[in-house]
Amino acid sequence: MFGLGMAMFGGVLGCASAHSDRAAPGGAAGDLGANVAGTSAGGASDSGGASDSGGAPSGGASAMGDACVEHPTLLRSQGTELSLRLSPTLDGKPMAFGQPNTASDGGSVVPLNFRFYISEVQLLPKSGDPVAVDLVTQNGDAENYGTHLFNADDDDSSTVRVLAPVGEYVGFSFALGIKLACNQQSPRNLADPLTDVSQMTWPHTGGFLYLRYEGRYTAADGSSMTPSDIPSAVHMGGSITKEMVPRATVSGALPIDANGRAQANLYVAMDEMFRGATSNVDVSDVAIGLLSTPESIAGERLRRGLPDLHVFTLGEFQAIQ
Amino acid sequence: MTKASQRVALTVISAALLAACSSDPTSPAQDSAPSLIVSTIPAGFPKGTNIELAPADNALTVERATLGKRLFYDPQLSRTSEVSCGSCHQQAYAFADPNPVSTGIEGRTGTRNAPSIVNAAWGKSFFWDGRAHTLEEQAGKPIENPVEMDLTLADAVDRVAGDPSYVDAFQKAYGEAPSEASLQKALASFVRSVVSGSSAYDRHLRGDDSDFGEQRKRGEALFASEKAECFHCHPAGSLSNEGYFNNGTYTAGGDTGREQVTGRVGDIGKFKVPGLRNISLTAPYMHDGSLPTLEAVIDQYDAGGRGDPTTDPLIKPMSLTDEEKADLLEFLRSFTDAALLEDARFAP
Numbered sequence: 001m002f003g004l005g006m007a008m009f010g011g012v013l014g015c016a017s018a019h020s021d022r023a024a025p026g027g028a029a030g031d032l033g034a035n036v037a038g039t040s041a042g043g044a045s046d047s048g049g050a051s052d053s054g055g056a057p058s059g060g061a062s063a064m065g066d067a068c069v070e071h072p073t074l075l076r077s078q079g080t081e082l083s084l085r086l087s088p089t090l091d092g093k094p095m096a097f098g099q100p101n102t103a104s105d106g107g108s109v110v111p112l113n114f115r116f117y118i119s120e121v122q123l124l125p126k127s128g129d130p131v132a133v134d135l136v137t138q139n140g141d142a143e144n145y146g147t148h149l150f151n152a153d154d155d156d157s158s159t160v161r162v163l164a165p166v167g168e169y170v171g172f173s174f175a176l177g178i179k180l181a182c183n184q185q186s187p188r189n190l191a192d193p194l195t196d197v198s199q200m201t202w203p204h205t206g207g208f209l210y211l212r213y214e215g216r217y218t219a220a221d222g223s224s225m226t227p228s229d230i231p232s233a234v235h236m237g238g239s240i241t242k243e244m245v246p247r248a249t250v251s252g253a254l255p256i257d258a259n260g261r262a263q264a265n266l267y268v269a270m271d272e273m274f275r276g277a278t279s280n281v282d283v284s285d286v287a288i289g290l291l292s293t294p295e296s297i298a299g300e301r302l303r304r305g306l307p308d309l310h311v312f313t314l315g316e317f318q319a320i321q
Numbered sequence: 322m323t324k325a326s327q328r329v330a331l332t333v334i335s336a337a338l339l340a341a342c343s344s345d346p347t348s349p350a351q352d353s354a355p356s357l358i359v360s361t362i363p364a365g366f367p368k369g370t371n372i373e374l375a376p377a378d379n380a381l382t383v384e385r386a387t388l389g390k391r392l393f394y395d396p397q398l399s400r401t402s403e404v405s406c407g408s409c410h411q412q413a414y415a416f417a418d419p420n421p422v423s424t425g426i427e428g429r430t431g432t433r434n435a436p437s438i439v440n441a442a443w444g445k446s447f448f449w450d451g452r453a454h455t456l457e458e459q460a461g462k463p464i465e466n467p468v469e470m471d472l473t474l475a476d477a478v479d480r481v482a483g484d485p486s487y488v489d490a491f492q493k494a495y496g497e498a499p500s501e502a503s504l505q506k507a508l509a510s511f512v513r514s515v516v517s518g519s520s521a522y523d524r525h526l527r528g529d530d531s532d533f534g535e536q537r538k539r540g541e542a543l544f545a546s547e548k549a550e551c552f553h554c555h556p557a558g559s560l561s562n563e564g565y566f567n568n569g570t571y572t573a574g575g576d577t578g579r580e581q582v583t584g585r586v587g588d589i590g591k592f593k594v595p596g597l598r599n600i601s602l603t604a605p606y607m608h609d610g611s612l613p614t615l616e617a618v619i620d621q622y623d624a625g626g627r628g629d630p631t632t633d634p635l636i637k638p639m640s641l642t643d644e645e646k647a648d649l650l651e652f653l654r655s656f657t658d659a660a661l662l663e664d665a666r667f668a669p
Contacts, residue, residue, distance in 0.1 A: 098585030110587040112633065113564075188365055188558055195367045196556040197445060197563045203545045203552050214634050216587070232634035293547045295635070 068182035070191050072142045074134050079163035080256050081136070083263040086150050086158045087315070088114065090270045097152040103230060104271065106220035111270075114152040115199065116211035116236075119145075119245075120175040121162050123254065130173065133162040147178050149193035149200070160266070169254040171314070176306070177210030177238060177245030184240045202237050210245060211236040211299065213273070234277040236299030246306045252314030265315030276305035357386045357511075357666045363440060363518030363598070364526035365558020371442035371513050379457060379506040381513055384494040389511025391490070392504065394669040397480045399470035401426045406463065406508070409435040412667055415599035415658075416515060421610025425469040432576050434610035436595055437603050439661065442513040445563040449592045449608045452582050456509035461501065474501040515667055517598045520658040526558065533655060540652025543645055549622075550635055551649075554594045560656070565591040569626015569636045570607045578608065590631045599661065601654045615653055619646050 088095040088111070091104045100108035122130035135143040138161065151157045162172075177183075178194070187194055187201050187208075195201075200209040213234040219225060238244030256262060277298035286300060302309075358381055360370045375381040392398060394407040409423040410416040418435035425431065433449050441447070446454055453459035463469045464477055481487040482499045495503040525533035525541075544551040556562055565579045571590025579591035592608045606612040612621060621627070623646065625638035641649070661667075 098583065098587030100586060112567075112587050187556070188367065191368055196559055196561075197367070199553070199562045199564050201552075201556050201562075203557055216631070216634065293550075296547065 066179070066181055068145055068179065068185055068190075070144050072134075072146045074136075074142050074163065075132060076134070076163060076165060079133070079165050080258065081140075081261045082133075082162050082164045082254070082256065083261065084160040084162070084266040085263065085315075086160060086268055087265045088152060088268045088270055095270055100218070103217070105227065107227070107230075108218045109230060109270070110216045110218075111152060111213070112216060113199070113212060113214040116150055116176060117147055117178045117193070117200070117208070118150065118160055118174050118176065119147045119178055120247075121160075122173050123162075123164055123167070123169045123256075124171045124173060124249070126168055126170055131165060131167070131169075133164050136161045136163050144191050145178070145182050145194055147182065147193060149198055164254075164256045164262075166258050167256055169256060171249060171251040172254065173247055173249040175245045176248050177236075178208055179245070180240075180243045183207040183238065202235075207237060207240040209235050209237045209299075211302070213277075214295075229278045230274050231277045231294070231298045233295035234273065234298040234302055235293075235295040236303050237296070238303070244303070246303050248306065248312050250312045250314050252317065254314075254317060255319070257319060261320040262318065263320060264317045267313040267315055269311055269313065272309045272311045273302060276302040276309045276311070279305050281305050355666055356383060357390065358383050358514050359516065361516050361518060363516060363559075364523040366440070366443055366518075367559065369443075371516055374442050375510070375513055376455065376457070379509060381510055382494065384490070385507050385510035386514040387511075388487075388490045388494045389507035389509065389514075390667070390669075391487075392481070392508050393511050395481075398464050398472060398477050399426050400472040400476075403427070404470060407669060409463075409469075410438050412664075413662055415439055415517070415602040415661060416667075417603035418610075419604065421605050423469070425466070426471050429468040429471075431466075431468045433608050434605060437599065438512050439515055439517045439598055440559075440596055442516065443559060446593060450579050450582050451565060451593050456512050457502075457505045460505040460508035460512070474504065477501075478504055517658040517661045519660045520598065521655040522652075523658070525655065536648050536651045537655045539645075540648035540650070540655075543641075543649055544652055549639060549641070549645075549649065551622075553635055555597055560597040561594045564594050566594060567591045567629075567631050567633045567636075568607075569621065569629070569632040570609065570611065571631060572627050572629045576609060590629065597653065598656050599658055601657050602662070615650055616646070619649055 088097075090101045090109060093101070095101045095109075095111065097111050097114065100110050103109050119135070121133050121135060123133055124130055135146055135148050137143055138159075140163075148160050149157060150160070182190070182194060184207070185194070187196050187198075192198070194208065198208070200212060202209050211234065213231075215230075215232060217227065217230050217232065219227070250266065252264070254262070254264075279301050281301040281304045283297060283300045283304070358372065360372045362368075362370050372381045379385070392406075393410075394405050396402045396405045396408070398405060403426045404424075409418045411418065415437050416439050417437040421434055422431050423435045436449065441456060444456070446452075447456065447459035448462070453462060461474050464472050464474060478499050478501055481491070481504065488498060491497065491499045491503055491507075494507060497503060521532035521537070524531070525537075530538075541557075543549045544555070545557060546552075554562055554564065554566055554568075565588065567578075567590035570592075571578065575590070577589045579588040579593075580586070582588075600606075601615060604613060604615070606615070606618050612618050619641070622636070623639045623641045626632040626636045
């Protein structure tokens with residue numbers, strides 16, 4: 001398995017141009033997906049309800065189709081820029097990265113690494129089909145691979161921008177991860193945010209992590225004993241052979257009008273993420289050895305539990321003229 | 322770099338790239354010798370050659386890198402003219418320092434081990450604490466550091482400006498008299514030209530396993546496994562994710578590393594993840610040079626670090642067997658590029 005993975009990461013030298021190597025689907029016998037058939041979190045395209053999550057990306061319109069394209073063609077050349085400011089919280093308060101944050105039990109949590117991918121964003125109209133929208137940069141270009149990497153240590157990554165058509169929406173949904181076609185690619189052949197610098201590469205499956213968290217907990221009495229409901233690390237990934245990216249749906253009024261911009265906070269409740277990662281969701285169907293570490297077990301529990309969690313919550317919507 | 326500036330950079334450097342790929346014999350700085358600049362990507366590194374990654378305002382040319390090499394080895398850039406950049410970044414040690422900490426002018430010593438400059442063209446930040454964001458920014462700091470070269474950049478410029486051959490070289494390289502900016506750019510250009518990509522590991526990544534036997538493959542598998550978890554920081558190929566982590570070397574009262582840049586308690590003991598090319602040549606190890614051998618490095622990781630509570634949660638005791646340690650060691654030795662040590666292009 002590792003030989004295959006390493007071969008997949010082969011690169012180039014000299015003046016020759018890069019070749020396009022690609023993971024062989026099914027080649028990584030150890031990927032999670034091979035052992036959790038039918039366990040993609042939730043049903044497809046579930047929507048509605050307050051910040052519920054789950055399900056593989058729906059078969060609705062996509063900004064990129066199924067391919068992993070570095071510079072995808074924008075679905076629409078015009079629209080209102082909707083900026084969503086990702087704001088992690090702990091115990092209902094803003095969570096500062098790299099600093100002690102008070103948890104509900106009086107202990108403190110210092111986040112050391114927290115990042116995740118967002119892709120395949122869809123606005124949810126009051127009626128009708130979801131509306132696929134482009135993830136765009138501050139300059140209005142399409143984000144590489146239609147994918148955004150949130151990195152809590154990089155303030156510039158905290159804002160997710162989509163180009164939205166005029167309409168009355170009741171929420172939105174997104175894939176908490178990257179599309180399968182990108183997960184099957186070697187990071188050697190990809191550009192940001194799908195390079196090793198993302199810190200999301202996961203060589204033993206040949207794919208990427210979808211979400212990564214590491215942190216340090218200190219109890220109120222000063223001891224470093226980590227409680228059972230606050231993990232020190234969560235690594236959520238999937239498979240290079242099948243679609244396993246969970247989908248988050250966030251409810252809230254999004255009245256998008258023309259000729260302007262709009263913004264809102266998108267709160268990320270770490271407590272809920274911790275709750276999912278430390279739940280008793282059964283992952284025993286995954287082969288021993290593949291989930292051999294506490295962080296990957298925590299990640300799989302989180303992935304499976306997302307439909308019942310309220311990790312993402314929309315803040316106040318503001319139209320900017 | 323924005324896409325627009327990348328396009329500009331590519332346009333500007335296209336001539337240089339073509340010259341480099343053909344080892345332009347007409348270059349006045351090279352005569353018939355191999356070009357100092359070779360457009361290249363070591364096996365497994367991300368997209369972009371060292372030439373393509375140079376910033377738009379400092380396109381990588383033979384003239385600039387050659388000037389930078391002269392500056393790199395010139396002790397005039399230290400106040401007492403005792404040490405040069407090359408004093409601490411020695412080619413014989415893959416451009417690292419064999420001493421735990423380097424010795425600057427007048428016998429002054431710092432607190433950190435001099436990292437290798439090899440393949441720095443792909444770096445995202447520089448120094449153990451990442452306080453420099455570009456090679457150009459990095460280049461001037463050792464010159465000004467009181468325990469290293471202790472010379473202001475202004476004084477450094479005055480010194481080279483007094484040498485007509487330097488003035489001529491700056492004119493050819495940058496079309497201007499020596500300045501602080503062009504001095505730093507030239508040094509960065511030389512560093513950007515120092516690329517290592519001919520190790521057994523590089524050949525293995527390109528499909529040639531003639532010097533990558535079963536033990537190295539076992540070590541590679543362990544390296545990439547959840548047991549050893551090396552890959553989280555040292556992903557296959559580039560062998561660095563360019564991040565900052567507390568790998569368990571820090572102990573209370575020691576060098577706090579990244580925290581000195583950010584002021585965040587969570588960054589105490591974090592240091593930049595180094596690339597591992599030529600790691601068997603760059604002893605001693607860790608930010609403080611406190612581990613004399615690779616065996617000691619493996620033992621420290623196997624123990625889960627030194628026990629400080631600030632240690633990254635992924636650094637845990639591994640219970641490696643002696644055979645596994647030997648496999649890892651052999652894998653690490655596959656990163657050695659012996660040709661680099663004798664490459665006359667990078668020598669003084």
